[in-house]
Amino acid sequence: MPGVINVKNLVKQYKKSDRKAVNDISFNVEEGELFTLLGPNGAGKTTTISILTTTLAKTSGEIIIHGYNIDIDPKSVRQQIGIIFQQPSLDLNLTAEENVRFHTILYGLYPFRPSYSMMPTSYKNKINELAEILEIKDEMFKPIKTFSGGMKRKLEIIRGLMHEPRVLFLDEPTTGLDPASRKTLWTYMQQIRKEKKITIFLTTHYLDEAEEADRVCILHHGKIITIGTPRKIKQDLIENYLLVDTEDKNKLFAELHNHNLRFEDGELVKVFIHDLSVQEIIQSIQTPLTTLETHIPTIEEAYLSIVAEEDKHETGN
Amino acid sequence: MKREISAILIIALRDFLKFLRDRSRIAATFIFPILFIGALGGSLQSNWGDELGFNITTFIFTGVLGQTLFQSAAAGVISLIEDRQNDFSREMFVSPISRYSIIIGKIFGESIVALIQGVGIIVFGFIIRIPLSFHDIIWLLPFSLVVCFMGGAFGVLVLSNLSSERAANQIFPFLIFPQFFLAGVFNPIRELPTILDVLSRISPMRYAVDLIRGIYYAGRPEYGATVLNSVGYNLAVCGLIFGICVIVGTYLFINNERNQ
Numbered sequence: 001m002p003g004v005i006n007v008k009n010l011v012k013q014y015k016k017s018d019r020k021a022v023n024d025i026s027f028n029v030e031e032g033e034l035f036t037l038l039g040p041n042g043a044g045k046t047t048t049i050s051i052l053t054t055t056l057a058k059t060s061g062e063i064i065i066h067g068y069n070i071d072i073d074p075k076s077v078r079q080q081i082g083i084i085f086q087q088p089s090l091d092l093n094l095t096a097e098e099n100v101r102f103h104t105i106l107y108g109l110y111p112f113r114p115s116y117s118m119m120p121t122s123y124k125n126k127i128n129e130l131a132e133i134l135e136i137k138d139e140m141f142k143p144i145k146t147f148s149g150g151m152k153r154k155l156e157i158i159r160g161l162m163h164e165p166r167v168l169f170l171d172e173p174t175t176g177l178d179p180a181s182r183k184t185l186w187t188y189m190q191q192i193r194k195e196k197k198i199t200i201f202l203t204t205h206y207l208d209e210a211e212e213a214d215r216v217c218i219l220h221h222g223k224i225i226t227i228g229t230p231r232k233i234k235q236d237l238i239e240n241y242l243l244v245d246t247e248d249k250n251k252l253f254a255e256l257h258n259h260n261l262r263f264e265d266g267e268l269v270k271v272f273i274h275d276l277s278v279q280e281i282i283q284s285i286q287t288p289l290t291t292l293e294t295h296i297p298t299i300e301e302a303y304l305s306i307v308a309e310e311d312k313h314e315t316g317n
Numbered sequence: 318m319k320r321e322i323s324a325i326l327i328i329a330l331r332d333f334l335k336f337l338r339d340r341s342r343i344a345a346t347f348i349f350p351i352l353f354i355g356a357l358g359g360s361l362q363s364n365w366g367d368e369l370g371f372n373i374t375t376f377i378f379t380g381v382l383g384q385t386l387f388q389s390a391a392a393g394v395i396s397l398i399e400d401r402q403n404d405f406s407r408e409m410f411v412s413p414i415s416r417y418s419i420i421i422g423k424i425f426g427e428s429i430v431a432l433i434q435g436v437g438i439i440v441f442g443f444i445i446r447i448p449l450s451f452h453d454i455i456w457l458l459p460f461s462l463v464v465c466f467m468g469g470a471f472g473v474l475v476l477s478n479l480s481s482e483r484a485a486n487q488i489f490p491f492l493i494f495p496q497f498f499l500a501g502v503f504n505p506i507r508e509l510p511t512i513l514d515v516l517s518r519i520s521p522m523r524y525a526v527d528l529i530r531g532i533y534y535a536g537r538p539e540y541g542a543t544v545l546n547s548v549g550y551n552l553a554v555c556g557l558i559f560g561i562c563v564i565v566g567t568y569l570f571i572n573n574e575r576n577q
Binding site for chain 2: 057
């Protein structure tokens with residue numbers, strides 16, 4: 001089986017629920033890919049990521065991560081992955097350095113030493129490096145209670161990368177951050193992705209973040225609605241169209257009919273592009289136009305229309 | 318193996334550091350033992366004197382020492398629930414170490430915290446002139462650690478059956494306070510009605526308290542009037558309780574955690 005993450009027929013039903021939180025999903029993630037799980041709250045994103053990271057048992061299905069089956073060899077899976085949780089998982093009573101030391105010893109990178117001064121030089125160098133990345137110095141040795149949200153997130157990511165995981169899971173990492181910190185964090189993640197060539201598995205409900213992904217998987221009510229590159233999703237799910245207007249609508253409609261072009265009347269007339277090029281359509285219209293706009297959908301529109309469509313479907317049932 | 322030991326030690330160190338940085342917790346941990354020994358012990362001793370054939374303040378001192386070590390370690394381990402709610406436990410549970418190492422690390426850390434409190438109680442004992450020799454203290458320390466480990470293991474079993482910090486705060490007192498009396502922390506339990514005797518024998522704290530008294534009163538004339546079972550017997554029971562609580566507790570805890 002190819003790919004770094006292979007998920008086959010994954011199902012999760014919580015004990016106290018009569019609905020499946022994740023309902024028979026399958027997908028593969030390729031090595032080095034930035035893969036995004038997109039969906040509204042309650043879609044099953046956190047459930048999926050919790051199962052993939054071995055903290056939650058699944059109901060059924062098969063999951064292989066980096067060649068290890070999570071049922072048979074969860075320990076090896078854990079060694080291969082890094083995780084940034086939705087809820088911060090730093091210990092606020094400890095200093096930044098202690099939080100990092102705790103992690104490195106748990107992952108077997110260094111043997112236990114009761115204090116920073118007794119740690120090996122290679123560890124100390126790493127801490128200095130980190131302080132530079134975080135643009136802090138003395139604060140490295142102070143309890144992190146005083147850190148800003150963005151700084152804590154960055155520290156968590158750095159901590160999560162200490163053991164050089166092959167796959168980094170990020171569960172809505174930018175939730176609760178202000179736009180400036182979101183941007184800095186995002187740039188930082190792109191940078192480490194390039195440097196370390198690791199696979200990133202991200203969940204988000206921010207659509208602009210999904211646009212950056214190699215592939216997006218849209219999850220809704222525990223089911224995969226679509227999966228593909230952001231471009232393909234936009235193409236498949238939302239039609240590109242031209243918005244035109246004219247003083248003689250009847251003439252325009254007749255003309256569109258003649259050329260077999262699908263359209264929709266409204267305040268402006270929507271002419272669907274399909275497989276044609278904009279050029280071809282414009283050339284075939286002789287009626288003088290007063291307005292001409294091309295409409296290229298964003299993934300946000302694609303997403304909203306999918307979710308609305310699905311909801312309509314369910315209420316219909 | 319080396320790696321698991323490192324992991325156990327760092328998990329323990331975290332609890333120790335947290336305790337040192339929490340001044341209000343440090344203060345709070347000494348209030349009850351001092352109140353029990355000073356106020357309760359002192360008043361009973363003044364009123365009943367030596368009628369029982371032993372000094373009541375000393376009897377309560379040894380009882381409270383055992384009880385505090387046991388209870389503090391148990392309560393400390395239950396703080397894993399707090400971690401879970403802060404999502405810190407996930408950082409431990411996604412790391413590639415044995416689940417048993419996590420639990421053992423937690424028990425070890427909280428045992429050290431409890432032992433610090435035990436040392437505080439011994440210092441207080443000195444101040445109020447409980448007869449304590451250097452020899453007593455040297456002997457008490459390792460056995461105190463045994464009591465802490467058993468308390469921590471008891472905490473794991475309680476923890477594995479609780480779902481939230483609120484549940485822990487509501488249920489834990491019900492599991493601990495009856496044991497104060499069933500274990501004979503303040504009251505002699507040599508003679509008990511059958512039902513209380515059965516309840517007393519299934520209270521883990523009984524063996525903690527009796528083990529500490531067995532060590533303290535060894536070679537003293539009051540031994541026969543104050544100690545219920547031999548040190549060997551108490552050690553065996555403590556070991557058994559430790560083993561069962563750790564294995565069953567860890568199994569249940571991990572299962573409940575993953576099988577939601």
